Amino acid sequence: MTTRGQTQQFDKALFKASVEKHLVTTYAKTPETADSRSWYLAVGKALAEISTGSLLETEKQLAEQNVRSVNYLSLEFLIGRLTGNNLISMGLYEEVSAAVEELGLNLTDLLEEERDPALGNGGLGRLAACFMDSLAAQEYPAVGYGLHYEYGLFSQSFEGGHQVEAPDAWRGIEGYPWEVVRPELGQTVGLFGSVETYTDKAGTICRRWVPAMTVEGVAWDLPIVGYDNKSVYPLRLWECRSPAPFNLARFNDGDYVGAQYGQLEAGNVTKVLYPNDNHDQGKTLRLMQQYFHCACSIADILRRHFAAGNKIEDLAKLESIQLNDTHPTIAIPELMRILIDEHKLGWDAAWAISSKVFAYTNHTLLPEALERWSESLIADMLPRHMEIIFEINHRFMTLVEEKWPGNNEIKRKLSIIEEGQQRMVRMANLCVVSTYAVNGVAALHSELVKRDLFPEFNELFPGRLHNVTNGVTPRRWLKFCNPGLTELVNEKIGTEWPAKLDQLSGLAKFAEDKKFQKRYLAVKKDNKQRFADWVQDNMGIELDTNAIFDVQIKRLHEYKRQHLNLLHILSLYHRLLNEPTFDMHPRVFIFAAKAAPGYALAKDIIFAINKVADKVNNDPRLGGKLKVVFVPDYRVSLAEIIIPAADVSEQISTAGLEASGTGNMKLALNGALTIGTMDGANVEIREEVGDENIFIFGLLVDEVLKQKEEGHDPYRYYHADSLLRASLDLLNTDEFTPGNPGQLSAIRQNLLDGGDPYLVLADFADYVKAHEKIDAEYRDQATWARKTILNTALVGKFSSDRSIRDYVNNIWKLKAVSVK
Ligand code: Z2T
Structure with a gap:
């Protein structure tokens, strides 16, 4: 110790x-x-x-x-316990x-x-939490700014196999012991109203916002404790309180938020986290949350700046503001507004500061996740901000005209304002234009950001686009969650690795060591038993720890292809019952996932997996070879039990669509072998562990694009592959829903007649082959032991400490400060 x-x-x-x-x-x-x-x-x-x-x-x-620091602005921090x-x-x-x-x-x-504070949806929010941990561990000065939601991500249960959502009152009745309220840091935030012109004392004509109403921001600090040092950084979460109720009928969307939690109380902007991962719902209250978050955070950053005796001109020298996706983009016009309207800087002086303060991280290429707000909505809620956005765009269009004279098509494409029935503000474009650095979250993703998402921006602003590959904190994701492996590793390479994860490579020389292999596998077995006990106690399902524990844990989304995993399970079911010579090592397929409440097909997939689980877990004909467990209410504390118990890690997104993934890193670190596509950080995991220690399958990014271009024909695969056909057709029977055929056919329908937008059928055969390889290699325990040890040994790169150093060296330019 x-x-x-x-x-x-x-x-x-x-x-x-x-x-x-x-x-x-x-x-x-x-x-x-x-x-x-x-x-x-x-x-x-x-x-x-x-x-x-x-x-x-x-x-x-x-x-x-008075040192330079980073401010990490995020609508989500999925910190866990x-x-x-x-x-x-x-x-x-x-x-x-x-x-x-x-x-x-x-x-x-x-x-x-x-209880888990579940103030985030998934990868993006969890990344923010790992980053705060790594900033504090390495003493790079930082403040995290988020929202103090009364209800975090909904808690999930199953009724008859269907997902049911319940509100998540994470603070309980007594409050959360780790948070401390900071009344002296309160802020007042304006909303709605109008912009007026006036002449100041110097005779200058000025613009100013006259809000129609205000709400109050209350600061709550959670301590981010630096590992093995004396630094503790604040995660500052803003709670919205309203001095008097106001009529919010106009904000009641009549959807999940309204339905689950009743009429939103007047002014209660921070009542609940929006439960969408990789999807933009475009709701008015969400924009209000975003602005509230940004207004409080920017005001607090400026308060600190001035309290330390600094001038406004030095803001960019002392502060960097990282935007975690486009969710806090409105911070940009907010800072411009304050610099111009309150500090009386001219446009150019204000822009010189603002454009050197902000940096932006892109987390997805999915079009449905790229935020666009209607001009009229912004103009109504934030009229001065809309003016400023127009001015930013006007000046940007001048730049585009200089670079590509007379090219209106390029202007239309790059413009922050999208023309159409109703004009929309493209938040990603606003970010690229207004920040000094833009980054993707894995090498492949960053290349695609350059090549496919923002090619012209890359020409206009050379050097602005970066890559910072994601990472995970080894403190929570190995030392804390896997004490058995921690002890074994400590014994072999000492105790410094949690702060220097590259040292894990020192384990590689034991990969062939029979004694070490035995002990490593024994730790895995213990972790599988710990999880099996949990499943027995909480779900009443008995698991055999000799089986392969095959794990897919992540948000439920078509692009993540849980239904590809399901089709493979159906193929095994079919073969066990119909191919007399078919044999397989016992397997437990473990799922955990929440579906966004409004995402019908995602909920259908949960239902289907639950129904298949009911059947196969109780079918004596299968000889106990096949089990399926869908663990309810996936959350950080559950991941901490499942990940150390995993043998196989499913990372099977359609190539090009998973920006990075971070569960892939946690699972490899804990010795699970990846079965994955060449997508996101899987590509870099393969680079690190070597092709022999990972199971790669499926179409490559450019093959996916080509197949889509040429017109993907799902029926071609259906007719050509009898195993695929048998597996898909099971979804049309009542095999898993006795007496109710058709209850699972929406998935089959989507794949066959819906055009199979995520190319599930195109990757099926190769996926089945990769699984057969896993089956064969698991049976040879010495081979498997070597591979699993090498996974732990060779993924040191994926420490979030390294990610943070990349940000620090290439983007934030911070110096570490050791607190005495
Ligand atoms: C999210 O979790 C991610 C991307 C988003 O784009 C939104 C949310 Cl809520 C707007 C995920 C990516 O899907 C995942 O690949 C990545 O590892 C993670 O962010 C962190 O970068």
């Missing part, structure tokens, strides 16, 4: 006293009457007390040193475990009492 960081200051008796004090005074329980939950809350509060002190001290030292993770970062895990034992408690049980 580490002796640096905060460990040496730990006083066990004092800590126990603090826990008991909080139990009584904060949660009104005596040690005799307290249940496990109250004890967890008291322990959380006692720890938060320590980290809040460090947070203030970090804030103070950074302000005194904090207690266990912060204990590891503080270096207090063992100490606190011992302390609570003396109170008659078990730390592992206490940690299970914490």
Whole structure:
């Protein structure tokens, strides 16, 4: 255990006293009457007390040193439970475990009492959380800015196999022990109204926004504890409160948000997280959330800047603002508005600052996820911002005219304003024009951003487009979630790897070592047992840990192709029953996924998998060879149990559509072998682990594009491949829905008559072949052991520490500051 960081200051008796004090005074329980939950809350509060002190001290030292910092603006931070993770970062895990034992408690049980703060949808939100962890671990000054949703991502259950959504009150009745409210940091945010012209004292004609109403922003800080150091950075979440109710009938969309949570309370802008991943719903309340988030965050950044004694002219020297996708884009016209209307800078002076402050990360190429807001909506809610956007576009169009004189087609294509029935503002275009750096999230994705999404922008602004390959924090995704493997790794290569993940390569020399192989496989087996116990307790399904645990855990989306996985399962079912010579090693197919509440086909796929699971899990003809488990309510804390137990990692998106993926990295790190397409970061995982240690299949990006261009004909595959035909046709029977044929046929319909937009049928045969290879190689346990060890050993590149260093060196230009 580490002796640096905060460990040496730990006083066990004092800590126990603090826990008991909080139990009584904060949660009104005596040690005799307290249940496990109250004890967890008291322990959380006692720890938060320590980290809040460090947070203030970090804030103070950074302000005194007046150093450059990054502000990470994101509508989502999917942080997961904090207690266990912060204990590891503080270096207090063992100490606190011992302390609570003396109170008659078990730390592992206490940690299970914490609800996941689910303030994000999936990859994008989880990435923001890993990045905050890595910024703090490496002491690159940073503030995370997000929203304090009252309800996080809905919790999921199944009724008759169908997804049912329920609100996620993550703070419970008592509040979340790790958060601290900062009333002194409150902000007032304007909305609606009009713009007026006036003449100032110097005789200059000026424009200013006169909002029709205001709402209040309340700051809540969560501590991001630096691993093995004394830095604690704030994740600052804004809660919207309204001084008086106002009529929001005009904002009631009558959809999920309205239906689930009732009439949105007046002014309650931060009531609920929008549950879409990779899809833009274009709702008015969502734009209001985005502006509220940006207005509070920009005002807070400027407050810090001035409090440290700086001039507005030095903003770009001291602050960088990273936009996590286009969701916080409205921060750009907001800063311009403040610089021009409030600080009285001319356009050029304001632009010189603003365009050197903002940088933008693109997370997807999917057209349905690229945000566009109608001009009239923006003009109504934020009239001054709309003027500024028009001015940015006007000047940009002049630039385009200079570069491509008289070319109206290029102007139409690049314009921030899309012409049409109703004019729309293209937020990605606004970002590329107004930032000093744009990046994709994996090498392949960044190439496609350059080649397909923004080719002309790349010509106009050479050097602006970058790649920063995503990463994951090894603290949560190995050290915390996989203590068995951690111990084994510590024994072989020492204990520095959680901060220097490249050191894992030191394990490679043990890949052929029989003794090490045995121990590595034993750890995997233990982790499979831990998960199997969870499934037994929570779902009543018995799993055999000798089976291959084959895992697909991610949001439910057609482009991620859970239905390709399902078709493969159906093919195995068909062969087990119809091919007398067919044999397979026992397999458990594990799914976990939430579908956006309005995404009908995604919900159909969940239903189908659940129905197939019901049947195969109880069909004696299959001899226990095939099990399917759809684990409900996928969330960070569930990923922490599933990932260490995985043998196979399904990363099977249509090539070109998964920008990066990050689950792929977590699974490989924990020794799962990837079956995947040449998409996103899979390409780089293959580069690192070598072609022998990954199962690649399917069409390449350019083959996908070509096939789409030439017209993909799903029936050609259907007629040519009898196994595919048999598998698809099972969906038209009542095999899995006894007495109700047709209940699963929407999926088959979509693939055959819907044109198979994600080329599931085109990749099916190659996918089946790759799975046969997995089956054969798993049976040879020495081969498998070598490959799984090499996966852990060779994925050090995918630490989010490395991603953050890439941002720091190529985009943010920060210096680390060690807090004393
Ligand atoms: C999201 O999770 C991702 C992209 C989005 O584009 C939106 C959301 Cl909510 C607007 C994911 C990508 O799908 C995934 O490939 C990537 O690994 C992740 O962001 C983090 O970059």
